[in-house]
Amino acid sequence: MSKTVKLRKGLDIRLIGNAEESLRKVPLSEIVSVKPSDFHSLTPKMLVKEGDEVLAGTIIFQNKYNESVKFASPVSGKIKQIVRGEKRRIMQILISTSKNQKFENIKLKSVDSMSDEETKNTLLSSGLWPFIKERPIDVIANPNNKPKAIFVSTFDSSPLAPNFSYILKDSRDEINSGLEVLKKLTTGKVHLNMCSKESLKKLNLEVEGIQINKIIGKHPAGNIGTQIHHIDPLNKGESIWSVNIQDLAIIGRYFLEGKYNVKRTIALTGSEVKNPQYIETIIGTKVSGIIDGQIKSDNVRVISGNVLTGDKISKDGYLGFYHHQITIIPEGNEYKFFLTKGWLGPGFDKFSNSRLFPTFILPRSKKFCLDTNTNGEERAFVVTGEMEKVFPFDIFPMQLTKAAITNDIDAMENLGIYEVAPEDFALCEYVCTTKINIQEKIRNGLDLIASECM
Secondary structure (H helix, E strand, C coil), X not given: CCCEEECCCCCCCCECCCCEEEEEECCCCCEEEECHHHCCCCCEEECCCCCCEECECCEEEEECCEEEEEEECCCCEEEEEEEECHHHCEEEEEEEECCCCCECCCCCCCHHHCCHHHHHHHHHXXXXXXXXXEECCCEECCCCCCCCEEEEECCCCCCCCCXXXXXXXXXXXXXXXXXXXXXXCCCCEEEEEECCHHHHHHHCCCCCCCEEEEEECCCCCCCHHHHHHHHCCCCCCCCEEEEEHHHHHHHHHHHHHCCCCCEEEEEEECCCXXXXXXXXXXXXXXCHHHHCCCECCCCEEEEECCCCCCEXXXXXXXXXXXXXXXXXXXXXXXXXCCCCCCCCCCCCCCCCCCCCCHHHHCCCCCCECCCCCCCCCCCCCXXXXXXXXXXXXXXXXXXXXXXXXXXXXXXXXXXXXXXXXXXXXXXXXXXXXCCCCHHHHHHHHHHHHHHHHC
């Protein structure tokens, strides 16, 4: 039975730089990167070496502690370099792309004729399994677990997020195929979550056997954690899997074509972008080919992902495996005169969740150009009540964060650590006056739970 969830808590950070609905195709990057760091807690075991020729879909490494989980090359070409860090830790695998892309061609039966085990084995052997993530802990799904449900969010509510209804308007067959695959991975329900009925019409999906839910509210309405909490809450000992809607289309495309084709449409966004728009590229592409000539000034921060949860990268960095946008905003490392832009300034150009600045009287259509300046250093972690205003869970965010900081396992379990992921605390981190990196604290808490309690 479908559900409608109306959130009362949350916050939409209104930034300048939404992508216009126009698509630009960029040439294939000469170098593509696969970064094991994109997959939390992964220890890779290499299956190729420098100089080896690979095809798009060739398995290049696997999880050392669960060898059934494999990772494929997004392009055909040659392994240029395996970049290592301290203690020979593998940081990234750089692949020189060939001019004519070639794929590992696999002949597959139709999804309907596959058994549940055949479907799972196909996902594992093809390198598609990393697209499936698991709660609790928020890592790649363990294929040995049985999820009680699978969640797919068709929208993203984070700042300057891409419009998946626009990106996937011509991907109906791929998404339907992907949904058929997901139905074979669980005996529970597959939840397809929308922000409006119009988005379902735009995608034009066949949704037989799928539970469609409507989520209404501010960010983090589009977060999987928020949707799980209000639709099918997670308890200790249970598992729920999730897939991004665009990644679901990649899975469906593989089962239709038999090719590991990881093309992805991303949003180039931010106040420092000359022409914010959509870009057709592939996973792991070098971002310089996308942003060259598009940046308004030199002193900017390039983010793979959104401003709340994305990764800071250089202008020669690479698109993250799970990222669907590139955001460019002012760096914020310049001094501000305290009477105009500083702490005594009138604040007409500042955005705040509280009524500290007079901008709360401005219309909702007003957007802001914000930089990365935290406007202060880390300070005492005190109760302010601000976190609870933007955290739409039936959980105490302040107390859970304190339990994570002090490594109090019993308190974390009692306060709901199994239901959350670091991204669920991104808004708490934004509004918190302490300047503490709350997402990092929650991640450390989840890692402790994973090692001690699972």
